[in-house]
Amino acid sequence: MRSVLSCLALAAATLLGASSALARAFPTKPIKAIVPFAPGSATDQIGRAFANEMAKTLGQPIVVENKPGVNGMLGAADVAKATPDGYTILIGTNSTNAALKSLMKQLPYNQDTAFAPLGYPGSVPLIVAVNNDVPAGNLRELVDMAKAKPDSVTFASASTSQLVSTEMLASMAGIKMTNVPYKSGPAAMTDLIGGQVNLFTADFAVMLPQVKGGKVRGLAVTSTKRSAAIPELPTVNEALGLKDYELIAYFAMFAPAGTPADVVAKLNAAINAAANSKELQDKFAPIGFVVEPGTPQALGERTRLETAKWAKAIKDAKIEPQ
Template sequence: MRIPRRLLATLAATVLFSPLAFSQAFPNKPIKAVVPFAPGSATDQIGRAFAAEMVKVLGQPIVVDNKPGVNGMLGAAEVAKAAPDGYTILIGTNSTNAALKFLQKTLPYDQDTAFAPVGYMGSVPLIVGINNDVPAKTLKEFVDMAKAKPGQVTFASASTSQLVSSEMLSSMAGVKMTNVPYKSGPAAMTDLIGGQVNMFTADFAVMLPQVKGGKVRGLAVTSSKRSAAIPELPTVNEALGLKDYELIAYFAVFAPAGTPPDVIAKLNQAVNAAANSKEVQDKFAAIGFAVEPGTPEALAQRGRLETAKWGKAIKDAKIEPQ
C-alpha cells in the first residue's frame, strides 16, 4: 500500500515538531549560564569549572555571563524571566535562592517559585580576615578592639554570605562595626589589603590565597569544624567561646520555573557529572569546597531548609531589609 506524499510530509512534520522531539533534541544550541556575581568571585570560579565539565555531557557550549549587582538579584532576575527551555540557567547561591527575600523589601520575582531546582554543586566555609596593620593577632583581640571603638571598626561585604557572616559575628560577640558595601569580592579584598577597611569575611576562593601569601591575616573560619585547607585557623566558636556560630556558602544550578522535567533531568545529569569529576574536585579541594551531587528534589528540600536558616540568621543579626 502506497502512502500519499502529502500524508508522509504531515507525519514527518508531526514527529519533527512534537514536544517529545524537541525534548529529545536538548540541547541543540549553546546554553547561557548566568553568574550573578563578578568575575573572579567564588561563584564565578566554581561556575566556570562546572560549566567546562557539563559541556562533556551536554555536547554544547556553555557561555558564562556575569551579571553582578544587588547581592546577586540582577542576575537571578534575568534567569527568572528567561524562557523555560533549559537554555538559560542560574549559578545560584545561598544569596540568590535563600537569603535575598529577607534582605530586600521587594524582589522583581518570587524567590520561592521563580526557579526550578536542577542540581546542588557544593559548599565552602568563609575566613574572617583583617588588614595586616590592624593591631590584633587573634579574633578575640579584634573583637576587644571593636568593643573599645564602637562603630569605628569597619568590615567589607559584597555578597549576602559576607554581610550576614560579619553581622552575625558582631551580634553574637556584642560589638558594633560599620559595614562598607562593595560591588565585588575582589574589589573588597583589594581594599582590605590596602587598609581601607579593617575586616572582610569571605569565601576561601577569595580569602585563602591572600592569607597564605601573607597579604592579610586570617583569624578564624566560619564553619563548625576546622578546615583541612588551613587547619591552623580556629573556628569562630573556638576563638570566641561561642556554640552556635556557623555560616557556609553554597552553590547550585537553577532553571526558570516551568522548564520541562526531561530537560531538568539532562541538566542534573551534567551537574552531577561535573561534581563527581576529578578535575573539579582537585581544583577546589584546597579551598575547602565540598561537593554533594544529588537530585533536583533533594535540592528543593535543601532550599527550603536553607531559606529558613538564613531567614533566622538575618533576623538574629538584626539586618534590616533595604
C-alpha cells in the first residue's frame, strides 16, 4: 500500500511539474481570440487593437476569429468548452458575461463558473440616434412622438447593450417602441441610415462617425456625464429630466475556467500593457473609450456586480427571457 501511495504521489508531482513548466513557457504558439460579434463592431475594433498590442508583450501572434450570434452567446460558448490552456480567449462584453444570464432562459454554459477572468480593457458609452427623416429634433420630441402613436417608432438592436439601453429608456420615459433585431451593429446602422428603422442606440465606435458625418442625427449619450468626444449631445438624463438612467458598454477578456494561474497572470499583464499603450489610447479616445487596467480578481468582482446590475435593468425594462 505504501508503495502504491508513493507511486501516486510521484505521478501527481510529475503532472504538477509539467503543468508548471507549461505555464512558465507560455505562450509557445499563436493564441486564438474569439470576438463574439461581427467584423466592424466595437468589440471587433477594440479586440483587434488589444490583440495586436498584447502580441508584442507575449511574443506570439493573437489570431482574432469572429463568431457572432445570439448576442455573443455562440462565441462565448466556444471559449467555455475550449481547453483551459490559455490558447483560446474571449473578447467578452457586458452581453456575454453579465446580461445573457438574464436574457436567455438557458445558456449552453454556466455564466458564473465557465470563465476565468483575465483583464478589463475598458468601456464606452452609447449614442441614441435617429434617421435624418424622423421629425424629432431632440429626445424629448421623439418621446412625445412615441407617446402619440405607441409602437409606431421602430428601433434596431444587434447586441444586449443596444437592446437593453433602448428598452430601459422606453420604460423610464413611459413609451412603447417596436424592436427590430439585427445580427450585427453595422447592418443595423445601414438600415438606420436608409430609413428602414427610426432609431438605433449603439456604441461610439459604430455611431459617432455617422453622427459627425451627418448620416444620422444624434439625440443623447447614455452615460451620466456628457462625452468629451461629442460634448454637444446631452445625456439621456438631461434630455428627459431623469436621474437614474445610465448604460455603458464594456469590454473584458476571459479564458476557460481552469486555466493555470501563471498563464492568467501573463495574459493579464499583456492586457494591462496594451491598455497603457499611448498609441492605443489615442486611437480610441475619439470614440469615448476609457481604459481601465486591473487585476483578474478585480474583473471577477466587477463581473459579479455587473451581472446583478444588468439583471435589474432587464427586469425593469420588462424584457422577457428568450
